[in-house]
Amino acid sequence: MQHLDLDFVRQQFPMFQTELGQKIGFLDNAGGSYVAGAVIDRLTDFYTNYKVQPYGANPISNRAGEAMELGRRTMAELLNVSADLITLGASSTQCFNTLSIACTPLVAKGRSAAAGEVIVSEQDHESNIGGWERLCQQQGATLKIWPVDPESGELALEDLEKLLSNKTAIVAVTHSSNIIGTINPINEIAALVHGVNAKLVVDGVSYAPHAWPNLDVLDADAYVFSTYKTYGTHLGVMVVREDFLQELAPQCHFFNMPYPNKRLDSAGPDHAAIAALAGIGDYFAALHDHHFAGKKGLPLHRKARAVAALMNQHENELCAYLLENLNDLPVRIFGRKTIEQREANIALSSPKISSKALADGLAEYDIAAKNGHFYAYRLLQAMGVADMNDGVLRISLSHYNSLEEVERCVAGLRAMLG
Ligand SMILES: Cc1ncc(COP(=O)(O)O)c(C=O)c1O
Incomplete structure (x- = not known):
């Protein structure tokens, strides 16, 4: 082997x-x-050669824009999703906070008969709890905690089933815990969550560095992870499925609303950090081509x-x-x-x-x-x-x-x- x-x-x-x-x-x-060195090279190249406002007609600005597009495109290729579905934030916490605010219409005041509850797991990093708690407080909605077993720290599907109802709007859970390391059965969780027409938000921050997420098979409505834990620059990557995105309150300037990848972009992170995401692709490709020389033509994901x-x-x-x-x-x-x-x-x-x-x-x-x-x-x-x-x-x-x-x-x- x-x-x-x-x-x-x-x-x-x-x-x-x-x-x-x-x-x-x-x-x-x-x-x-x-x-990874490939990331640092791209970061240095950006700061050295075209650290100006991107997307202008002049060649310096043009190169900055192209490098940022390449960074976004590379992340989309690595995850095998449309670049339109990816929002980049300063961190995963920022992504989760933006997402929870954007979910306001799903747990709207006075809609309690339809959908007034959010479920978070006790196993999660506060990043995927706090925003949901604040949303519930603000909307008069109910926050339910999916408890862990006090000895093992693990989550049981039966406990989730007891909490789910036709009032559940959102369930937030981690793909794997940054403390106990258990990998949660996301698709089994998703089947339960989707069974009551709720949305599943998954924290992939701890998981992604160990096993690079396969979003082709994961049935999450939103998936978030941090590239500074996956050998890259300090950003959060948030993938939100199209039908979920449509239901969310946009968090961007009104004139950017027609662009799906800008709808949840509440504040654009460092341009150079975005461009340097292409270096994560370079790193995976270099490792791949070194170990599997005969299969160089494969797509990046x-x-x-x-x-x-x-x-x-x-x-x-x-x-x-x-x-x-x-x-x-x-x-x-x-x-x-x-x-x-x-x-x-x-x-x-x-x-x-x-x-x-x-x-x-x-x-x-x-x-x-x-x-x-x-x-x-x-x-x-x-x-x-x-x-x-x-x-x-x-x-x-x-x-x-x-x-x-x-x-x-x-x-x-x-x-x-x-
Ligand atoms: C499991 C988990 N979720 C979320 C976060 C927050 O990520 P960020 O620092 O990008 O906000 C962390 C950070 O350590 C984490 O370990």
Whole structure:
């Protein structure tokens, strides 16, 4: 079976050429990944050669506009969706906030008999909860919380079924949790949600870096993720299906309303960051062509998915090793104890040593990992974490991590906890 060529992968990231990049085993990837060189090249090119207002007749402005179009087009190709359905925001949180405001007509005041309820999951990052809560408060609508199991942190479909009714307008849930790492069965959730004619909004921020979303098969009405966690610039990408988009209150200038990709564009993010999205495509293509030389003619989304499968396999091997070792240490592992239906994102806590002390201790081993609640505040509260500021220690892997880095992390943890 084909394996990821880790040397080749690491050559694509300038961070690994720096002194600190070589020294530190970076295992805080769920917070934000390293940036691929191809992205940095495009960013530098934009800022160096055409950082002016785009879409003017002069050649400098023209190039800026073309580079931005290429960035948007590349993201559309990587996801295999029409560029019209993609809104780019400063972050995923901004995308979710804009989307929740745009959903006002769906949970309109006085429409309670038809659709006055929104369901959010307790497992989610606050990014996909707060906006929905504010919308409900403002509209006098009901916010229902889909609770997690306090021990496992997982969501049960039966609990969602109990909450759904013909009043449900929207259900917001994460594709996978940034704490427990379980991958949720989005299409089974979608079938239930669509069964009561509600819309499903999915947070793909934690999932996308591990397995690049396949929107051909995911039955979400809106899907959001952050490109600064997928080796790119700091943006949020929001894909909203056409029929959902039609029902939403536009958030753009009135004269931009005819353009679908501008309807939810409440404030255009950094032009150069948009242009540099093309570099994520370059990165996937370079990896693909290196590993699958005979299949260079494939469309970009097929290349991305083939590469993502290799990345995922590599991460899972590292994660299985990490879990095996953690399983015989005196720690609470949040989420599943094996790699099954799980991404390489492991949170843990110790009854004896604070999560902060564990993170500080790992730094002595030149391992970067972080402690805290990671904005999944409600999840950790439900799971009984007492000190939210200390929270959990999170070790989150990326495909560019090596076994040696994970071994060093395990050695550090063993020394502190064993
Ligand atoms: C699962 C999840 N959702 C949403 C977000 C928010 O993303 P952004 O920082 O782009 O607003 C994060 C950020 O860490 C996250 O982990």
